[in-house]
Amino acid sequence: MLARNVIVRSLILIVLAGYTAFAAGPFVWVAIMSLRTTTEISDNPYGLPFPAHWWKYPEAWFNSNYEIYFLNSVLITTGAVLLLSVMGAMAAHCLARYKFRGNRLIFFLIFSTIILPPQITIIGIFQILVNYGLYDTRVGLMLVYVAMQMPLTVFILEGFFARLPQDLFDAARMDGYSDFEIFWKITLPIGLPAISTTVILNMIYIWNEFLFAVVLLVDDGKRTLPLGIQRFMGDNLDDTGMLATGLMIAVIPVIVAYVFFSERMIQGMTAGAVK
Amino acid sequence: MTFLLPAFIFYLLFTAYPIIKTFYNSVHLIQPNASDEFVGLSYYFDILFDDRIFSNALVNTFIWATAAPIIDVALGLILATALYSKIPFARFFRLAWFTPVLISYVVVGVIWMWIYNYDWGVVNTLLRTVGLDAWTEVWLGNPSTALWSLILVDAWKWVGFHMVVCLAALHSLPSEVIEAAELDNCGWFDKLVYIKIPMLKTTLVNLLILAFIGKMKIFDLVWIMTKGGPLWSTETLATYTYKRAFQWDTFNLGYPSAIAVVSFGIVLVLVLSMSWLSRSRERLEY
Numbered sequence: 398m399l400a401r402n403v404i405v406r407s408l409i410l411i412v413l414a415g416y417t418a419f420a421a422g423p424f425v426w427v428a429i430m431s432l433r434t435t436t437e438i439s440d441n442p443y444g445l446p447f448p449a450h451w452w453k454y455p456e457a458w459f460n461s462n463y464e465i466y467f468l469n470s471v472l473i474t475t476g477a478v479l480l481l482s483v484m485g486a487m488a489a490h491c492l493a494r495y496k497f498r499g500n501r502l503i504f505f506l507i508f509s510t511i512i513l514p515p516q517i518t519i520i521g522i523f524q525i526l527v528n529y530g531l532y533d534t535r536v537g538l539m540l541v542y543v544a545m546q547m548p549l550t551v552f553i554l555e556g557f558f559a560r561l562p563q564d565l566f567d568a569a570r571m572d573g574y575s576d577f578e579i580f581w582k583i584t585l586p587i588g589l590p591a592i593s594t595t596v597i598l599n600m601i602y603i604w605n606e607f608l609f610a611v612v613l614l615v616d617d618g619k620r621t622l623p624l625g626i627q628r629f630m631g632d633n634l635d636d637t638g639m640l641a642t643g644l645m646i647a648v649i650p651v652i653v654a655y656v657f658f659s660e661r662m663i664q665g666m667t668a669g670a671v672k
Numbered sequence: 673m674t675f676l677l678p679a680f681i682f683y684l685l686f687t688a689y690p691i692i693k694t695f696y697n698s699v700h701l702i703q704p705n706a707s708d709e710f711v712g713l714s715y716y717f718d719i720l721f722d723d724r725i726f727s728n729a730l731v732n733t734f735i736w737a738t739a740a741p742i743i744d745v746a747l748g749l750i751l752a753t754a755l756y757s758k759i760p761f762a763r764f765f766r767l768a769w770f771t772p773v774l775i776s777y778v779v780v781g782v783i784w785m786w787i788y789n790y791d792w793g794v795v796n797t798l799l800r801t802v803g804l805d806a807w808t809e810v811w812l813g814n815p816s817t818a819l820w821s822l823i824l825v826d827a828w829k830w831v832g833f834h835m836v837v838c839l840a841a842l843h844s845l846p847s848e849v850i851e852a853a854e855l856d857n858c859g860w861f862d863k864l865v866y867i868k869i870p871m872l873k874t875t876l877v878n879l880l881i882l883a884f885i886g887k888m889k890i891f892d893l894v895w896i897m898t899k900g901g902p903l904w905s906t907e908t909l910a911t912y913t914y915k916r917a918f919q920w921d922t923f924n925l926g927y928p929s930a931i932a933v934v935s936f937g938i939v940l941v942l943v944l945s946m947s948w949l950s951r952s953r954e955r956l957e958y
Contacts, residue, residue, distance in 0.1 A: 406759070409754055409757075409759060410759060410760070410761075412754075413751070413754055413755075413759065413765055416751065416765075416769070417765060417768050417769065419828070420768055420769045420771065420772060420828070420831075420832065421768050421771060422794075423783045423784070423787060424771065424775075424783075426783075426786075426794070427783055427786075439792075442792040442797075443797070484678040484679045484682065485679065487675040487676070487678065487679065488675060488676050488678070488679035488680070490675055491675035491676040492676070503676070503680070506683070507683065510683075510687055511885070512885050512939060512940070512943050513687075513691075513936065513939075514888055514889050514909065514910065514932070514935050514936055514939050515889055515891070515910065516909065516910055516913040516914075516928075516931070516932035516935055516936070517690075517691055517694055517932045517933065517935075517936040518686070518687060518690040518691060518694070519690075519913075519914075519917075519932075520690070520693075520694050520697060520913075520917050520925055520928060520929050520932060521689065521690025521691060521692070521693035521694045521697070521929075522686060522690045523917075523918075523925075524690075524693060524697075524925065525685075525686075525689065525690060525693065540682075540686065541686055543682055543686075544682045544683065544685070544686030544687055545686075547679055547682055547683065551679060576675075580675065601774055604776070605775075605776035605777065605778075607776065607777060607778055607891070607892040607895070608891045608892060608895075608910070608914070611895075612914070612918060622776075623776050623777075623778040626776075626778045626779060626782070627778055627896070630778075630782055630896075637786070640782065644779050644782055644783065647776065647778075647779055648775060648779055651774050651775060652771070655767075655771065655774060659767050659770075662774065663766075663767075663770055663836055666770075666773055666774070666833065667833065667836050667837050667840070669882075670833075670837045670878065670879060670882060
C-alpha cells in the first residue's frame with residue numbers, strides 16, 4: 398500500500414513537472430536566445446548561451462526607442478491607475494453605503510459593460526477622440542483605459558465595501574463626520590487591501606493592453622510598450638536573437654515584480670473571479 | 673451621490689456615448705469630410721446574408737469561445753486537484769503555472785510563432801526527434817491547423833488562472849466531506865467526479881461563463897500571430913471589425929459598426945442564455 402502510494406505520487410510529480418516545462422519552458426528558451434546572436438541560433442536553436450552576449454541588451458534598448466515606450470507605458474499606466482483607484486473607490490463607496498433610487502440599476506449598468514465586446518465601443522471612441530482632439534494623444538488613451546477598467550474596479554470594491562459593518566459608519570456620523578470625512582477617514586483606510594488588489598489588476602491589464610493602443614496611437618513617440626514590441630518585431634523579423642532580447646526587456650519588469658509580490662499579484666488577477 | 677459623479681461621467685462619455693454612436697453609425701454611411709448618409713438596415717442584411725468573411729469569423733470565434741473555456745477549466749481543475757493532494761513543491765508549481773497569465777499577448781504571440789516555426793520550432797523539432805516527420809506541419813500557415821494552434825496558445829496562457837481559482841475553491845470546501853470519502857476508499861477519479869465537481873459547480877460554471885465572455889473578445893493574439901489568415905481561417909469578430917474599420921481603406925465606419933452591433937447582440941444572447949441555463953440563483957460573479 399505504501400509502495401503503491403509512493404509510485405502514484407512520483408507519477409503525479411513527473412506529470413506536474415512536465416506541465417511546468419510546458420508552462421515555463423517558452424520563457425526559458427527566449428531568455429537563453431536573448432543572450433545569443435542570430436547566427437548562433439540558426440546553427441542550433443536549442444544551444445546554451447556560451448559565451449553570453451550581454452551587450453545585446455543595451456543594444457536593443459538604445460537602438461529602438463525602448464526608453465520612450467517604457468516611459469509612455471509608465472505614464473499612462475500610473476495616471477490611469479490613480480484615477481481608477483480614486484474614482485472607483487468613490488463610486489463603490491456610494492453604491493455600497495447609500496440607498497437611493499436607481500442604485501441597483503446603476504450597478505447593473507456598470508456590471509453589464511463587463512460583457513461588452515470591445516468592438517462595440519472602439520469605433521465610437523475613435524470618432525469621439527478625433528472630435529475632441531484627443532486622438533493620438535497619451536491623455537486620450539489614458540482616459541479610455543480609465544473607462545475600460547472602471548466597471549470591474551467598482552464591482553470588486555463594492556463587494557468589499559458592502560461587507561464593512563454599518564455600525565462603523567453610524568458611529569462616525571454620530572461623531573459628526575461629514576460624508577466626505579467618512580469616505581476619506583474610514584472607507585479608504587479600511588478598504589486599502591481591496592484597493593491595492595484592484596491597483597495590481599488594473600496595472601497588469603493596462604500595461605499589457607494592445608487593441609485600444611493600436612487603434613488610438615499612431616505617432617512613434619507616443620507608443621506604449623506592447624506597440625513598441627510590435628514595431629520592434631517588424632524591424633527585426635529575421636533577427637531572431639535581437640527580437641528575443643527585445644521580448645526579454647518587456648518581460649523582465651513583470652517577472653521581477655512577480656518574484657517580490659507573487660501572492661498579491663495572483664490574488665489581484667483572480668479578484669474578479671473569486672469573491 | 674456626488675461620489676458617483678466622476679465615474680458616471682466617464683461611463684457616459686467613454687462607454688454609453690460610443691455605444692450609441694456605434695448604433696447610429698451602423699445605419700449610416702460614415703465617410704470623412706462628408707455628411708452622414710442614412711442607409712437603413714442594408715449593412716445588417718449584407719452582414720447576415722452575404723458576408724462570407726463575417727460568417728467565417730463568427731464560426732471561428734464561437735469555436736474558440738466554446739473549446740478554450742472547456743480546455744482551460746478542465747485542465748485547471750485537474751492541476752488544482754493534483755496540488756490539493758499535498759504534493760511536494762506545490763507552491764513552486766502554482767507560481768510557475770501562473771506566470772503566463774501576467775505576460776502580454778504581444779510577447780506570448782511572438783514566442784509561440786517561434787515554437788510553431790516549420791524549420792526549427794519546438795513542435796516540429798520534437799516530432800522529428802521521435803521520428804514522426806510525417807506529422808510536421810506549417811502550423812500557422814495551414815488553414816486547417818491554424819485556429820487550433822492559436823487556441824492551444826490561449827489555453828497555455830490561461831490554464832494557470834483557472835488552476836488558482838479552482839485551488840482556492842477546493843481549499844474552501846469542508847474537508848470533512850473529502851476525508852469521509854477517503855475513509856470510504858473512494859478513488860481519485862470518483863472523488864473528483866462525484867464529490868469535488870458537484871461541490872464546485874457554482875465556481876466552475878462562473879469560470880466557464882467568464883472565460884466564454886473573455887474569448888469572445890479575442891483580438892491581440894490573432895493579430896500578432898496570423899492577422900486572421902491564412903484564408904480567413906483564424907479571423908475573429910474583433911479582428912474582422914478592426915480590419916474593416918481601420919485597415920481596409922473603405923473609409924466607411926458604418927459597416928464595421930454594424931458588424932460590432934451584430935457581434936454584441938450575439939454575445940449578449942449567448943451570455944444571457946448561458947447564465948439562465950446554469951440556473952444558479954446566485955448572481956454572476958465577476
